[in-house]
Amino acid sequence: MTQPVNPADIHNTILAQQKAEDRKKLAINTVFIAILLVAPFVLYPVFLMKILCFALFAVAFNLLFGFTGLLSFGHAAFLATGGYTTGYLLSQHSGLTTELGILAGTLVATVLGLAFALLSIRRQGIYFAMVTLALSQLVFFFYVQSPFTGGEDGMHGIPRGELFGLISLEDNHNMYYFVLAVFIACYVLVQRVVSSPFGQVLRAIKQNEPRAVSLGYNVDRHKVLAFVISAALAGLAGSLKSVVFQLASLNDAHWHMSGEVILMTLVGGMGTLLGPVVGATFVVNVEYQLSQGPLRDWVDPILGGIFVLTVLAFRNGIVGEIQKFVRRNLG
């Protein structure tokens, strides 16, 4: 490693590597999209939509945690806010088309995200996690108190309505392709964000914040923007979820939900693009399969065990470990 190397060589290798990487990425993405397109004919569409919504939630969370290094312990607030806003608007205004309802939910979550960000962004490490936790507890308190959420009974009978006033979303397949389209759009958006110069700065902040500051970046502004994008996407996930299930409940606002999204991201592989998607799929499936089977009564301890095991043995998550394996053996 210490021998002198020609900088041009490095540049070329990097370029070649990047090209190969891009081709691989494209291939992987094509396969994934193909699978997702046929999936509802093989698997149960509502269940797939649930996975997509949580995957989006985890992707949003990962943008902040995995790429910027900020652990928010309050992301449930955005999921719930998106869901409640969309649910409330769609139930109250029958003229409102579904996509506008979802847009409104996302917007409110975005504004809330901005407020959270402004209040918390100057705090470091554990203090940041705790401020976001505290803020989300206040949001939870608000939803418990507000009559429009239906309290612990939840908000029910949210109409799925029609997309653009044309396509009925009552049909599970239509609904699925809509959710899938939104999901892919957001995934591509996050991909772009991460690989953009803005994303590079986020990574620089994650690796070494003081250095990023000394390089002249306005670190706070970058962090706020990352937080807001993350909150917006989390809100969008909540909005979609409320339309898919036609309900919104306090479970989404509870701090356990903030813990669950951490688990999803961690298990899948934080700081990788695909990780949160894999993690969400894994956790939702484990939870679902276990709650049906003979281990029905043991879901919580098993999830706890997965948490422990992941932190101890697979800190890079499923995707991260596979990447490492591939790099070591095939790279």
Added chain:
Amino acid sequence: MTMIFGVPLAVLSGQLLIGVINGAFYALLSLGLAVIFGLLKIINFAHGAMYMLGAMATVILFDALGVNYWVALFLAPLLVGVFGMLVEYFLLRRIAGQDHIYSLLLTFGIALLVQGVLTNLYGVSGLRYAMPDMFKGGINLGFMFLPYYRAWVIGVALLVCFGTWFMIEKTKLGAYLRAGTEDAQLMQGFGVNVPLLVSLTYGFGVMLAAFAGVLAAPIYSVTPVMGSHILIVVFAVVVIGGMGSIGGAIITGVLMGVIEGLTKTFYPPASSAVIFLVMVVVLMVRPTGLFGKEA
């Protein structure tokens, strides 16, 4: 009758006293967290579970072996402390030196695991534990009826808090501890067994939680999930006090008990949210908490 904001003075004094009692209890719980974070930099999300284990152990020891309250007061924390040391030795040690966040995630998983297993074994309705005979009844203070047991809780909790603070901040042992965790290599060089010191410190921190659990057994419903709710409240207390500040945890604990008590009098529905409000405000003004040192 003297009234303050529409509340009779007598009632208000009662509420303040109750606030101090709960505050002493919070102080005891946050103290353990602060010791563990301050000395080991571990964010112990299993603290609520350890508190629960202390209470469960008290009940189970009594039911199975007839161990009485006074013995349980020592035995239960000891058992939980040993359990904590095992957790430290087999699990937490493996992530030493990593980002603090991993310790949070790991202990969160441990808490889920322990709670889930006990829920399946003991159910969630709660286990019965009778008040020790000598604590039955109470005294009339004029403005309120004070059960003897609550008086005992406040006394013993504050005593243990003060003792711990004194030991860590003022004695030689405490100095070793602080030095050992700050510069492990140096202390190792002096012949101090640092890994053991770390295990013991974690064990001691969770012992404090378990001790609070024993105190809780006769007055609160003892269930496997009793720790999960109080956990984030206690975390809030520690954060407001300044993570790792031992004196800060104690003072803030009592303070939060009083603030919560006043909220319970003037606007009860907000009493579970008020601590978080205080936390947000305090961190706005002082980024590292009331008594925290700049990071």
Added chain:
Amino acid sequence: MTMMKKLLTSAVASALMVGGAQADISDNTIKIGYLADMSGTYRDLAGPNGLAALNMAVEDFGGKVNGAKIEVVSADDRNSPDVASSTVRRWLENDDVDLVAGLVASSVSIAVSDILEENDKLGIVSGSAASSITNEHCTPNHIHYVYDTYPLANGTASAVVKEGGKSWFILTADYAFGHALESDVTRVVEANGGEVIGTLRHPFPTPDFSSFILQAQASGADVVALANAGADTTNAINTASEFGITQSGQTLAALLLFLTDVHALGVEAAQGIQLTTGWYWDMNDETRAWSDRFMEKTGVRPTMVHAGIYSSTLQYLKAVEATGSDDAQTVRKHMMETPINDMFAKNGRIRADGRMVHDMYLAEVKTPAESKSEWDLYKILRTIPADEAYRPLSESKCPLVSSK
């Protein structure tokens, strides 16, 4: 594949309908899905032991009804309407489940009833307290068994007022369930000539009740009513006994208390508390015999919810047997027309809104001297006739009622 299967089944079904015969039992199987909280707050009052109760009803039928096999599937709803709705949708749309039983958390029950209506399948709610389930949330596809907030308030409050408890202080859990109980209690107390002199809403959950108990004590009310549930209620009762509420002459009334709660509290702390229950294991030979069977399987005495799960499953299977059909509306209609007489209820009946009404009981927790064994916990003071106990249909907001 599932599409094909669905198309095929519906084709077969319509062929049968055209054939003129009553819709047969599809797949020659009766599939019952038991959905409940198996690991959270409501685990003990229904949970795994509720599944045991349901299986007892299946056993009584020898595992078969009209030659069709009875199959039971079960799942943990994790108290989450999301988890519950994905499970139930799959059950109804893919797995041909005919009946969904259990159903505890009200958010879960309401979410599930919407899906039942969409798929025209039947559900029986046994564990929920919300009276809205057969009021504004009623559907032609579910039945609410065992109890709801209306008779809880009615039974306890009117009895306590009549015994001289005129002024009331209500400690309310600050969420929909608590609010519903509070307003029901207030109505009953005032109707009987009593007065509510104070209410206090506490957050859910509250670990320490001393501050609230102190305020209740200072109010000087004759009666301190607890409009909360589960750990909140047991914590409040424990604290009340510690602070000597009853010694200072106040009566404690718990509005929702399950046998498992009282068992956890112990008679020492809970003695003398009055409560309303839908059923108690030690009422007569029939209930005792069934409870002994239940205890053999589970090691504990059944709550009213356990008994209700057994009874409702039994009544459902009887209706399937009598009609030879598993069609939701056919079975529900038969269940509504047939009075319920089993170890759980005498002359119980299911109303148009889906509410199963039956006699309720006012009980008092025994003193340590009266209690002969671990589960010997209640004295039944009075029977509250079904028509007095439940919300009258004339006050119903359920559209199924007004259309009649």
